[in-house]
Amino acid sequence: MENKIQFRDLNRQYEAIKDKIDTGIQEVIANADFISGGKVKELEEKLADYAGVKHCITCANGTDAITIALKAMGLSGSDAAFVPDFTFFSSGECPASLGLPTYFVDVRKDTYNMDPDALVEAIECVRSEGTHRPGVLIAVDLFGQPAEHDRLKEICKRYGMYLLEDGAQGLGGRIGHRMACSFGDIATTSFFPAKPLGCYGDGGAIFTDCDEWAELCRSLAVHGKDMGNPDDPDAKYNNVRLGFNSRLDTLQAAVLLAKLDAFKDSELDAVNRVAKWYGEILSDSELVLPTVKPDYYSSWAQYTVQLPECVDRDGVQKKMKEAGIPAMVYYRKPMHKQRAFANTASAIADCPVTERLCETVLCLPIHPYLRREEAERVCDKLLEACESSARIIG
Ligand SMILES: *Cc1c(COP(=O)(O)O)cnc(C)c1O
DSSP states (O other): OOOOOOSSOHHHHHHHHHHHHHHHHHHHHHHTOOBSOHHHHHHHHHHHHHHTOSEEEEESOHHHHHHHHHHHTTOOTTEEEEEESSSOTHHHHHHHHTTOOEEEEOBOTTTOSBOHHHHHHHHHHHHHHOSSEEEEEEEEOGGGOOOOHHHHHHHHHHHTOEEEEEOTTTTTOEETTEETTSSSSEEEEEOOTTSSSOOSSOOEEEEESOHHHHHHHHHHHBTTBOOSOTTOTTGGGOBOSOOOBOOOBHHHHHHHHHHHHHIIIIIHHHHHHHHHHHHHHTTTSSSBOOOOOTTEEOOOSOEEEEOOTTBOHHHHHHHHHHTTOOOBOSOSSOGGGOGGGTTTEEESSOOHHHHHHHHHEEEEOOOTTOOHHHHHHHHHHHHHHHHHTBOOOO
16 A cells, blocks of 8 residues: 655654654653753754854744744834734734734745835835834745845834744745844744644744843743842742743753754755655646745745646645645635734735735645655646646636
């Protein structure tokens, strides 16, 4: 029987690095240092070094990471947040939850990342209304490819805004030699199991070069504790601001330490090889394939194609599923159409690219352990399903 293809094959990954993961977990249990144990600190140092930033502060998940970062930036209700219309819910949920007026901005059709021209338009529009001032850009490294940070940063500088890089899907990506999670004034990531670097539960991290923000984030992640004097035995009983209970478990840190080595040493190369196979096999098809900009490197959180509009996507997905091939739709709905934002956030202009992507995108199985013959099987089934799911137009 043919192997079942997994959307992300965490079992194969575990088989490959089982000894290291098991040993790490056993050590944590033997030492019973489940909360803020030695491995958390070790992981933070390694991640900061990997991303090329001064500080890494781990926390409970990628959503908390964004919320904590926004709080550390000291933004208030008159500071507008700009967020891509095509992204995971959290990117907009966090600023809107903190009461920031949140505006959604259209993305590019080829890279799926925020369109800098649309951003400028949105900022100008908010400025001309005069009720809010531009406060922060949440730039998402969607599907593993860094956003256009050089241009985005320049725009942020021009308008006096902070840049928060939502690198939940971006870790491992690069622009030239500069690593994802180093581009924002603060950057965040997620270790949800399906992300490029995932743990065995929830986890997240915050990255920054700023000493003051790093200390604030550390405090916010542990109930706003006093970071003033680490030698003061009473300091940990002093809460100087309202925060969260948002720590990364030591067990998850142990898993991540084992996985980080494989991630750096082989998995990023391997997943890029799979993306290359897909590109080769599908090059003559009518599908729109994902574009990686010159000098950019993706960690391929997703491999997302666009189906021709005449194809019934639900039909394709169903036929692939019947053939044992999972394909997913990220994302089905523009952010500005989510009911949760009905009274808190808006798109300034239409976001026609996002609207269209939401109708046509399909994400194929991709992970470092996918084999060439499996990639071929995915493509065969996909093309076959597209052909038989073409709607009659007329
Ligand atoms: C997954 C994700 C998040 C949230 O991360 P969690 O760890 O699930 O809270 C935020 N932003 C983006 C773009 C994501 O993909």
